[in-house]
Amino acid sequence: MKPVAIRDLCISFGAVQVLHDVTFDVASGESFGLVGESGSGKSTVLRCMSMLQAQWTGDVIIGSQSVREMPLNARVRTVQMVFQDPYGSLHPRHSVATVLSEPLRIHGLDRQRARMEQALIDVGLPVDFLERFPHQLSGGQRQRVAIARALILEPEVLLLDEPTSALDVSVQAEILNLLARLRSEKGFTYLMVSHDLSVVDHMCDRFAVMQAGRIVEVLDRAAIPSNAATQPYARDLIAASLAYERAV
Amino acid sequence: MTDPILDIRNLSVRYRGTPDPAVRGVSFTLGRERLGIVGESGSGKSTVGRALLKLLPTAEITAERMQFEEVDLLNAPERRMLKLRGRRMSMILQDPKFSLNPIQRCGHQIAEAYRTHVRASKAEAKAKAVEMLAAVQIRDPERVYMLYPHEVSGGMGQRIMIAMMLLTDPDLVIADEPTSALDVTVRLQVLNILDALVRDHGIGLIMISHDLNLVRNFCDRVLIMYAGQVVETLDAADLDHATHPYTRGLLAAQPRIGGDRSALPVLERDASWAQTGATT
Numbered sequence: 001m002k003p004v005a006i007r008d009l010c011i012s013f014g015a016v017q018v019l020h021d022v023t024f025d026v027a028s029g030e031s032f033g034l035v036g037e038s039g040s041g042k043s044t045v046l047r048c049m050s051m052l053q054a055q056w057t058g059d060v061i062i063g064s065q066s067v068r069e070m071p072l073n074a075r076v077r078t079v080q081m082v083f084q085d086p087y088g089s090l091h092p093r094h095s096v097a098t099v100l101s102e103p104l105r106i107h108g109l110d111r112q113r114a115r116m117e118q119a120l121i122d123v124g125l126p127v128d129f130l131e132r133f134p135h136q137l138s139g140g141q142r143q144r145v146a147i148a149r150a151l152i153l154e155p156e157v158l159l160l161d162e163p164t165s166a167l168d169v170s171v172q173a174e175i176l177n178l179l180a181r182l183r184s185e186k187g188f189t190y191l192m193v194s195h196d197l198s199v200v201d202h203m204c205d206r207f208a209v210m211q212a213g214r215i216v217e218v219l220d221r222a223a224i225p226s227n228a229a230t231q232p233y234a235r236d237l238i239a240a241s242l243a244y245e246r247a248v
Numbered sequence: 249m250t251d252p253i254l255d256i257r258n259l260s261v262r263y264r265g266t267p268d269p270a271v272r273g274v275s276f277t278l279g280r281e282r283l284g285i286v287g288e289s290g291s292g293k294s295t296v297g298r299a300l301l302k303l304l305p306t307a308e309i310t311a312e313r314m315q316f317e318e319v320d321l322l323n324a325p326e327r328r329m330l331k332l333r334g335r336r337m338s339m340i341l342q343d344p345k346f347s348l349n350p351i352q353r354c355g356h357q358i359a360e361a362y363r364t365h366v367r368a369s370k371a372e373a374k375a376k377a378v379e380m381l382a383a384v385q386i387r388d389p390e391r392v393y394m395l396y397p398h399e400v401s402g403g404m405g406q407r408i409m410i411a412m413m414l415l416t417d418p419d420l421v422i423a424d425e426p427t428s429a430l431d432v433t434v435r436l437q438v439l440n441i442l443d444a445l446v447r448d449h450g451i452g453l454i455m456i457s458h459d460l461n462l463v464r465n466f467c468d469r470v471l472i473m474y475a476g477q478v479v480e481t482l483d484a485a486d487l488d489h490a491t492h493p494y495t496r497g498l499l500a501a502q503p504r505i506g507g508d509r510s511a512l513p514v515l516e517r518d519a520s521w522a523q524t525g526a527t528t
Contacts, residue, residue, distance in 0.1 A: 037431040038402070139289070168288040168458060173501035173512035180511065195432060202503035202512075225506035240433045245461060245505055 001156045001187045002063035002078070003028040009048055009058040018044055019056070019213045031183060031190040033200040033207030035237065041213040042193040043084075046159040049191070050081050062157055073107065080150035084162040086142035090134040096120075096145050097130040103153050119148040124178060140171035144178065151182070160192040164199065176203060197224060197241035209234040253420050253452040254278040254300070257313040261292070261299045264306045270295045272476045278420070282446065282453040284463030284484065286498075287473035293456045296473075297422045300454075301339060302329050317419065335365040337420040338413040340442075343429040344405030348397040354405075355381070355393025358412045365416050380411040384441050403434030407441060414445050421446065424456045439466055460487065460498055472498075475522035494521055 009022040019041050026032040034042040047053045049060050051067060060067045062078055070078065083089040090099060100116045109115065117127045123144040134142055143163065150158060163179065164172040180203065183190060194200050200207050201224050209216045209229070217234040227242060229235045255277045262269040271292040276283070285293045298304050300314075302321060314321040316337060319328065341347040349357055358380065359373035368376070374393070381389035384407040397405060406426065413421060426442065427435045443466055446453045457463050463470050464487050472480040472495045480492040490496050497515035 037433060169460075169498055170288060170501045170515040173503075174514050176503065177511045177514065180509075197432070198503045198505050198507075201505045202507060202509055237433055240436060242505065244432055244436055 001028045001189050004157060004189060004191065005061040006045070006049070007059040007061070009045065009056055009060065011044060011048060011053060011056040017213065019048070021058070022215055024208050024215060024218055026189055026191060029187045029189055030206070031192065031204045033204035034191065034193045034210060035195065035197060035200055035207055036210035037195070040210040042210050043161050046081060046161050046191065046193060050079050050159055051075065077107070077153045078155055079157045079159060080153065080155040081159040081161060082146050082150050082163050085166045086139055086146050087166065089146050090142055092134055095131060095133050099145065099149055100130070100152050103149070107153065115152060119152045122151060122182065123148045139167050140174055143167060143175055147178065157189045157191065160190060162193055162195070165195065179203065197238065198245060209237055252277040252279050253317060255313060255315040257311060259296065259299060259309070259311040259314065261295050261304065262308045264308070270476055271299065274478050276471060276478070276481070278452045278454065280450045280452055281469065282455060282467040284455045284457060284467035284470040285473060286457055286460055286463050286470055288458060291473040292476040293473050294424055297339065297424050297454060297456050300422060301333055301337060334361060335416045336418050337422070338416070338418045340409055340413050340421065340423040340426045342425040344397070344402060344409050345429070347409060348405060350397050353393070354395050354397060354400065354408050358408065358415060361412050362415050376415065377411070380415050381408070383445065384411045402430050403438055406430060406438050410438070410442055410445070414449070417449060418451060420452045420454070422454045422456065425458070426455070427462070428457070428459070460502065477522070479521060493518065
């Protein structure tokens with residue numbers, strides 16, 4: 001699997017600069033978290049990395065190659081993204097089979113049926129779900145399909161944009177277990193955005209705290225329970241999360 | 249309980265065009281206390297809140313008893329409800345972005361809510377609104393009064409909603425996921441403000457939430473709902489000693505800071521939980 005290096009990533013929307021010199025490294029096979037309040041630019045980092053936003057400056061290097069220089073075909077087979085809301089990220093009139101077969105067809109891969117079935121088995125869904133449409137699935141099942149779609153091209157880096165925040169706690173547990181199992185089986189590199197530090201603590205080895213488009217501090221997960229952050233904002237964020245969990 | 253604010257017996261709600269009721273046989277009483285209603289999406293917790301305010305004109309609401317102080321909600325005509333809603337019972341909704349009017353100044357909306365229920369001059373309503381903005385710990389209430397909703401942050405927007413809802417000194421406030429749209433850094437602050445006002449004014453509070461942690465800390469009693477029914481009622485302090493497997497499953501599924509990162513226990517749903525009369 002491949003490491004990720006982000007160097008001086010900047011992006012502006014109109015006159016507003018949204019990311020300011022974002023720089024961090026993710027080791028191969030590591031699970032790295034991005035936390036911060038809404039509007040701090042966490043999701044924008046992922047959207048730049050996957051080239052859903054293209055007008056950024058700086059560099060995103062996966063393995064030894066910049067994502068900008070990768071041809072589209074190679075890029076999508078290296079990086080895939082799972083979005084926040086499975087109610088919005090699946091086409092309502094496309095069956096699961098359509099969703100999963102389209103990338104296979106575009107890339108001209110063989111054994112399409114077998115690959116689709118394997119992807120569903122990997123995410124813990126029965127194979128006959130291929131014939132279903134999104135409205136016939138629960139929220140957790142939809143997110144599993146979205147993860148299967150990300151896996152079908154066998155990428156090396158997965159970008160997870162709040163993959164469980166639209167789901168109930170009980171369903172969140174299933175999806176987090178699934179993501180943890182997939183990483184241990186296939187050794188993916190994860191970049192996970194979350195606003196929930198207990199999820200980050202459960203899933204990630206290290207994480208970056210973001211505020212107003214800047215990386216405030218990069219911390220080890222061990223820094224959470226003791227609040228070992230040195231920057232004031234990171235301390236506040238961790239303290240608020242700890243207080244919320246233990247509160248009163 | 250002596251002198252309850254709310255006495256609900258055997259409430260059922262069925263939405264038009266659906267075969268099964270969304271809420272079945274829910275009973276509880278509420279005094280001057282804080283009651284949490286917890287459940288997953290689709291469990292019927294918000295439907296209960298809306299049914300209490302009779303905000304579901306197309307749904308079929310049945311109950312043996314729905315008493316709010318001296319008012320029989322079940323048979324109250326809409327004209328009576330208009331006098332109650334926003335005056336004696338009010339509701340705080342999830343996301344201030346969608347519940348404030350985007351083209352009116354925040355302060356005017358609060359003053360309008362006041363003048364709808366209380367005979368007062370515009371100047372009096374404004375003074376009252378500014379006073380209430382100060383009560384929800386907004387530092388510069390005169391300035392915030394003149395702001396439009398897009399000019400305030402989420403946490404400030406939710407405080408404005410709280411100000412608007414508590415302005416008429418209601419007896420019952422229903423808070424439907426009041427902080428789930430907010431960042432964790434402001435969530436506690438907003439909850440503490442709501443909590444302090446509710447205690448000081450002796451208001452009955454129903455807090456609807458999917459978050460057991462929140463309810464544990466800000467409520468006295470908790471109803472756990474599953475598939476439209478109350479499966480368990482507990483004192484918030486006893487949540488760790490919950491007996492129903494659903495409640496225990498929900499508690500265990502939550503990852504914890506400093507946890508051991510082993511696979512999270514997954515809730516095994518039992519078909520018998522959803523059967524009528526399965527409540528303990």
